[in-house]
Amino acid sequence: MTPSAIKQQLERLREEALRRRVEFAEVRYAASTHSALMLQDGRADRIGAGDRAGMGVRVLASGAWGFASTESLDEQDWLASLGDAIAMARVSAGHLAEPVTLAERPAIVDDVRTTFAKDPSQVPLEAKLAAVRGFEEASGCAACSHVANLMTVYNDAHQLEIICNTRGTLISSESVRTLLWHAITAQNGSVRQRATEVRAAQSGFELVEATPAADFSAKAAKRAVSLLSAPAAPAGTFPAIFHPSITGLLVHEALGHNTEADLVLAGQSILDGKLGTKVAADCINVVDDSGLPSSWGSYCYDSEGTPGGRRVIVEKGVLKGFLHSLETAGRMGAAPSGSARADGFSHRPIVRMSNTMILPGKASLEELIADIDLGILLRAGQWGYVWCEKGQYTCHAGEGVMIRNGQLAEQVRDVSVSGMVLETLANALGVSRDFEVQMPGNCGKDGQSMPVNGGGPYVKVREIVVGGQA
Amino acid sequence: MSETPRDDLLRTAEIACEAALKAGAEFADALVEHGRNLSVSVEKNAIKSTNSRRVSSVSVRAFVAGGTGWYSASTTSEAAARDAGRRAGELALVAEPDPDFVALVAPEPYPHVPALYDQSLASLSAAEIAAWITQSIESARGVASEALVSGEASTHWREAALVNSLGVRASQRTTHASVYAQVVIRRDGGVGSFYEWDSARKLGDLSPAGIGAAAATEALRYLASRPIKTATLPVIFGPLAARGLYLGLCGAASAEEIQRKRSFLAEKKGQPVASEHLTLVDDPLIGGGLASGSFDGDGYPHRRVTLVDRGVLQTYLHSNYTARKSGEANTGHATRVGIAPTNVSPVPGAKTAAQLIAEVEDGIYVALGQPSPDTASGQISALVDAGFRIQKGELTYPLEKTMVAGNAIEILQGIDAVSSDYREEPGLIMPTIRVRGMRVASGE
Numbered sequence: 051m052t053p054s055a056i057k058q059q060l061e062r063l064r065e066e067a068l069r070r071r072v073e074f075a076e077v078r079y080a081a082s083t084h085s086a087l088m089l090q091d092g093r094a095d096r097i098g099a100g101d102r103a104g105m106g107v108r109v110l111a112s113g114a115w116g117f118a119s120t121e122s123l124d125e126q127d128w129l130a131s132l133g134d135a136i137a138m139a140r141v142s143a144g145h146l147a148e149p150v151t152l153a154e155r156p157a158i159v160d161d162v163r164t165t166f167a168k169d170p171s172q173v174p175l176e177a178k179l180a181a182v183r184g185f186e187e188a189s190g191c192a193a194c195s196h197v198a199n200l201m202t203v204y205n206d207a208h209q210l211e212i213i214c215n216t217r218g219t220l221i222s223s224e225s226v227r228t229l230l231w232h233a234i235t236a237q238n239g240s241v242r243q244r245a246t247e248v249r250a251a252q253s254g255f256e257l258v259e260a261t262p263a264a265d266f267s268a269k270a271a272k273r274a275v276s277l278l279s280a281p282a283a284p285a286g287t288f289p290a291i292f293h294p295s296i297t298g299l300l301v302h303e304a305l306g307h308n309t310e311a312d313l314v315l316a317g318q319s320i321l322d323g324k325l326g327t328k329v330a331a332d333c334i335n336v337v338d339d340s341g342l343p344s345s346w347g348s349y350c351y352d353s354e355g356t357p358g359g360r361r362v363i364v365e366k367g368v369l370k371g372f373l374h375s376l377e378t379a380g381r382m383g384a385a386p387s388g389s390a391r392a393d394g395f396s397h398r399p400i401v402r403m404s405n406t407m408i409l410p411g412k413a414s415l416e417e418l419i420a421d422i423d424l425g426i427l428l429r430a431g432q433w434g435y436v437w438c439e440k441g442q443y444t445c446h447a448g449e450g451v452m453i454r455n456g457q458l459a460e461q462v463r464d465v466s467v468s469g470m471v472l473e474t475l476a477n478a479l480g481v482s483r484d485f486e487v488q489m490p491g492n493c494g495k496d497g498q499s500m501p502v503n504g505g506g507p508y509v510k511v512r513e514i515v516v517g518g519q520a
Numbered sequence: 521m522s523e524t525p526r527d528d529l530l531r532t533a534e535i536a537c538e539a540a541l542k543a544g545a546e547f548a549d550a551l552v553e554h555g556r557n558l559s560v561s562v563e564k565n566a567i568k569s570t571n572s573r574r575v576s577s578v579s580v581r582a583f584v585a586g587g588t589g590w591y592s593a594s595t596t597s598e599a600a601a602r603d604a605g606r607r608a609g610e611l612a613l614v615a616e617p618d619p620d621f622v623a624l625v626a627p628e629p630y631p632h633v634p635a636l637y638d639q640s641l642a643s644l645s646a647a648e649i650a651a652w653i654t655q656s657i658e659s660a661r662g663v664a665s666e667a668l669v670s671g672e673a674s675t676h677w678r679e680a681a682l683v684n685s686l687g688v689r690a691s692q693r694t695t696h697a698s699v700y701a702q703v704v705i706r707r708d709g710g711v712g713s714f715y716e717w718d719s720a721r722k723l724g725d726l727s728p729a730g731i732g733a734a735a736a737t738e739a740l741r742y743l744a745s746r747p748i749k750t751a752t753l754p755v756i757f758g759p760l761a762a763r764g765l766y767l768g769l770c771g772a773a774s775a776e777e778i779q780r781k782r783s784f785l786a787e788k789k790g791q792p793v794a795s796e797h798l799t800l801v802d803d804p805l806i807g808g809g810l811a812s813g814s815f816d817g818d819g820y821p822h823r824r825v826t827l828v829d830r831g832v833l834q835t836y837l838h839s840n841y842t843a844r845k846s847g848e849a850n851t852g853h854a855t856r857v858g859i860a861p862t863n864v865s866p867v868p869g870a871k872t873a874a875q876l877i878a879e880v881e882d883g884i885y886v887a888l889g890q891p892s893p894d895t896a897s898g899q900i901s902a903l904v905d906a907g908f909r910i911q912k913g914e915l916t917y918p919l920e921k922t923m924v925a926g927n928a929i930e931i932l933q934g935i936d937a938v939s940s941d942y943r944e945e946p947g948l949i950m951p952t953i954r955v956r957g958m959r960v961a962s963g964e
Binding site for chain 1: 560561567569576588589608616617645646647670702711745747784894896897903924927959961
């Protein structure tokens with residue numbers, strides 16, 4: 051079906067929802083096509099592609115939510131799904147604390163698409179393969195005899211989301227995303243170390259062409275090899291400096307999830323009741339910006355049709371706002387922030403981050419390090435998670451560098467660190483002018499996976515627990 | 521409905537395979553699935569949303585000189601299956617040859633695994649499912665009136681048909697239900713939280729009633745958490761945390777990781793990788809087991825496998841591809857995209873979990889956490905999500921900002937006891953495991 055025909059079918063479903071007197075309905079079509087190739091140990095022996103399309107309908111009836119989705123594009127199946135969603139709402143209505151109230155938003159009719167230079171679907175497979183092979187060769191050269199395994203993955207995806215709701219909104223959003231991922235396992239005797247690098251953006255094939263191997267696969271290779279001879283990180287509490295990639299994990303996991311208003315309303319956020327109060331040191335300024343050009347986590351409109359943009363979360367240490375959907379904004383008397391995102395057609399929109407970052411300061415990295423007698427610089431952020439209600443979080447660094455007498459000293463192996471969100475933010479001692487938002491990844495919440503990005507400056511904290519072995 | 525899916529799913533899978541062969545593939549297989557999910561999500565003691573999802577998919581793998589092309593689509597129409605097969609075949613033609621690929625699996629009789637499908641569960645309405653989670657809210661608030669419950673109750677049924685070009689025709693119908701409740705309690709300036717869950721394939725195996733109360737009871741124990749001094753201490757992993765430890769070992773035992781030289785268990789087959797207290801069995805044939813089934817993702821018959829016998833690694837986890845590549849027996853652990861264990865359980869030991877704790881003078885108990893090793897290095901560095909200090913044989917106070925670390929094999933070889941009592945879920949037993957000494961970092 052053409053997008054135009056899909057729109058017409060969505061509008062007919064919207065009319066039927068209105069005829070059935072629901073308080074609000076949102077019918078959303080989502081489709082994606084993707085292609086992938088993997089180069090392992092010199093062979094591109096696994097090449098794949100796929101497509102996915104369907105419709106999800108969310109209704110507000112009797113003050114409660116019901117949702118239904120189908121992978122069928124048949125109009126009769128869509129009507130049946132509308133009936134399912136209304137029936138689901140009736141079930142919800144039987145166990146409701148208070149009727150759902152949605153914030154007001156003007157209707158928007160728009161078609162948007164992300165810009166890109168080279169449509170991946172028009173790039174021959176051979177060209178993709180040649181680029182990926184180049185990355186693998188550069189890694190192999192950098193790691194030399196220490197290579198145990200090389201793996202390079204290329205993915206591109208085209209996504210279309212059409213949102214149609216009973217307030218009159220009808221928005222079509224198209225995006226193209228391209229991703230490169232490289233992993234190297236280096237070996238020396240029985241010691242193995244793995245390092246990864248990822249580059250991902252709302253971009254066409256130009257992302258691949260603009261990625262120098264030296265800053266991607268060869269960088270991972272050098273790190274993996276150097277880690278072979280690095281000692282284990284120490285265990286205990288240390289002053290620490292976070293590389294922008296760790297800052298990205300910290301601001302996303304530790305602070306960002308706690309600013310999602312659905313978690314605040316659920317009583318699961320440590321920031322509940324703290325709006326307008328000091329939650330961090332003066333040097334901490336945090337924004338979530340879905341308008342960052344070409345970034346992995348960017349979008350024009352969220353999955354409810356609210357425009358995205360730059361949301362100030364923390365200003366000079368003071369909590370300024372939460373991330374909102376129409377519902378959370380309605381319940382909290384705030385403006386919708388365009389933060390309701392859905393993972394395809396088969397999930398309802400929930401509050402999510404986009405590109406979340408701590409803003410840069412004026413210090414140099416050397417100035418941040420200078421007065422640390424014994425501490426650790428954490429680099430190569432990998433993953434993290436948070437227990438929002440307690441504010442306890444952990445982040446995993448792919449490597450560390452010990453700080454001794456104000457100087458960077460020996461490298462140490464990968465290690466996890468942990469802390470309590472509000473303690474860590476209050477204990478921030480400074481942020482650098484060096485700044486990077488380069489942690490593209492997919493964030494999981496309630497079974498949904500969404501593209502997000504994060505980063506910031508180097509951040510110095512008074513202390514953090516380092517889960518090392520030494 | 522019976523336990524056998526409709527023939528039209530098998531026919532759709534055949535159409536996909538035929539299209540792949542017509543496009544030039546030497547071998548092909550196709551999995552076609554469809555089903556329905558119902559879920560009721562809860563937020564702050566009230567229903568947040570009730571959801572119905574119909575799901576369908578076809579995934580095709582095609583092979584030319586060992587090179588693999590794959591295509592997946594979110595529909596089970598014959599036209600889509602034909603298109604997916606053709607595209608997979610075309611991609612296989614441009615994939616580079618893999619000389620290690622021999623052939624797909626040939627037809628073999630499948631074991632009968634009972635109780636994977638329960639019509640009474642598949643027929644449940646959303647209102648009936650909602651009752652499970654609302655019971656959880658009531659039972660949690662019965663324990664602590666200020667309890668805040670979030671969570672979800674869900675059911676799903678699936679029909680799946682797997683066909684390959686060598687004559688494999690496998691099909692299965694399954695059901696699944698789960699209830700999950702996370703309880704947060706704020707009292708006296710402290711925050712206690714815990715989660716509890718139950719899962720089953722048969723309605724009779726599900727006991728949703730006490731989940732909220734159990735989570736609330738635990739949450740109350742974690743109100744006044746604090747850090748300890750960094751030290752090397754005995755660590756006792758409770759049933760849920762211990763599972764992360766040995767499932768991490770299973771991940772590293774994937775033959776794909778071994779053959780690609782990415783695992784710390786390379787060349788460890790037949791070697792001691794844990795203490796003699798640890799024996800791990802993977803049994804996908806347990807009736808009603810959460811990960812049970814008659815066949816794996818290649819269409820190969822499932823079988824019971826002893827992975828670790830008294831500390832010695834007995835086998836790697838194989839798919840058809842890795843088994844043929846290495847000349848070892850296929851253990852039937854293929855998924856459609858890799859290798860994964862099924863129902864993995866340790867063999868229980870001689871003493872109860874309470875006895876294991878009573879024997880520790882100074883240590884920690886990890887109730888929740890993810891102590892999985894890095895597959896390449898074998899290093900573990902993990903947060904204790906929920907745990908207790910052990911002093912003089914008793915759990916004394918809950919922990920915060922506490923982490924455990926070490927080398928996986930050293931930790932597994934440091935296991936000095938597996939409990940005789942255990943948490944049980946369909947197909948799984950989860951005992952408590954004690955490790956003699958681990959590096960424990962904390963913030964005191």
